[in-house]
Amino acid sequence: MKNFIEVTELKKVFGNGKDEVHAFGPATININAGEFVSILGPSGCGKSTLMLMVAGLLDSTSGKVEFESKLVNGPKTDIGIMFQDNTLVPWRTVKGNIELQLELRGLNLKDYQDQIYNILKSVNLEDFAERFPNELSGGMQQRAAFCQAMIHDPKIILLDEPLGKLDAMTREKIRADFQKLWMVKKPTVIFVTHSIEEAVQLSSRVILITPRPGKIDREIKIDLPYPRDLKVKRSTKFIEYVNSIQEVFHKYGVI
Ligand SMILES: Nc1ncnc2c1ncn2[C@@H]1O[C@H](COP(=O)(O)OP(=O)(O)O)[C@@H](O)[C@H]1O
Ligand SMILES: [Mg+2]
Numbered sequence: 001m002k003n004f005i006e007v008t009e010l011k012k013v014f015g016n017g018k019d020e021v022h023a024f025g026p027a028t029i030n031i032n033a034g035e036f037v038s039i040l041g042p043s044g045c046g047k048s049t050l051m052l053m054v055a056g057l058l059d060s061t062s063g064k065v066e067f068e069s070k071l072v073n074g075p076k077t078d079i080g081i082m083f084q085d086n087t088l089v090p091w092r093t094v095k096g097n098i099e100l101q102l103e104l105r106g107l108n109l110k111d112y113q114d115q116i117y118n119i120l121k122s123v124n125l126e127d128f129a130e131r132f133p134n135e136l137s138g139g140m141q142q143r144a145a146f147c148q149a150m151i152h153d154p155k156i157i158l159l160d161e162p163l164g165k166l167d168a169m170t171r172e173k174i175r176a177d178f179q180k181l182w183m184v185k186k187p188t189v190i191f192v193t194h195s196i197e198e199a200v201q202l203s204s205r206v207i208l209i210t211p212r213p214g215k216i217d218r219e220i221k222i223d224l225p226y227p228r229d230l231k232v233k234r235s236t237k238f239i240e241y242v243n244s245i246q247e248v249f250h251k252y253g254v255i
Helices: 047-054 094-104 109-122 138-150 168-185 196-202 236-251
Strands: 005-014 021-031 036-040 062-067 080-082 156-160 188-193 205-209 216-221
Touching: 005 047, 021 047, 021 062, 021 216, 036 047, 036 196, 047 156, 047 188, 080 138, 094 109, 094 138, 109 138, 109 168, 138 168, 168 196, 188 196, 196 236, 205 236, 216 236
Parallel strands: 036 188, 036 205, 080 156, 156 188
Antiparallel strands: 005 021, 005 062, 205 216
């Protein structure tokens, strides 16, 4: 049986001649429906390059990406994407930004009013629906961007260091929000991060990527109960996962 998402021998080389940069791969990754998979690797190993290829926003040099056996060969609109820099437009309110995503997909706004309220409430933003992005803190903006990425209920969600610029406390809170939403809706998530702890906390499986050109070092199934709250994070097993991954990157000399 085919996997829900199949990345096969995917490789990217930018430029040519002496300007050539072998950014990623070749790498093969198979993901089942409903998995929460983290791609964990040092800065510059090609994680964003991989995500852009998976989203159909960047052509590969060789190899292929398939969703439900269908080749990805152009930008995908039926997925949810969230990158480090949020995609909120400054001239629309929080609600207006969420509606923009629906408009772009030709969906009827009237049908989504309850869902907009509910998703804002799920991240404690329901009182900020009529505010503009510049009236929100960084963490609130990321939460709004999260609602924007999720409002059309995508089956596949690609997150590229969405929490990268936030302070530790806000990160922790938004991680919990992500986790809650994933537990309820069970989308298939690919989450890129360079935080070992974040990867272990959220994922059902962590894929370790080598320094550039990123290749798969190993995959680690994270066998811990959800929700992974503070109690789970303090458990010996959690700490062992984190330590064993640290050792791998220590061997590469990146930590
Ligand atoms: N458009 C591009 N043109 C040339 N080189 C690029 C381009 N995008 C990324 N790279 C290079 O590819 C490598 C991997 O980048 P990236 O995928 O952003 O890594 P990561 O997300 O893991 O930090 C880096 O060396 C980067 O400089
Ligand atoms: Mg990146």
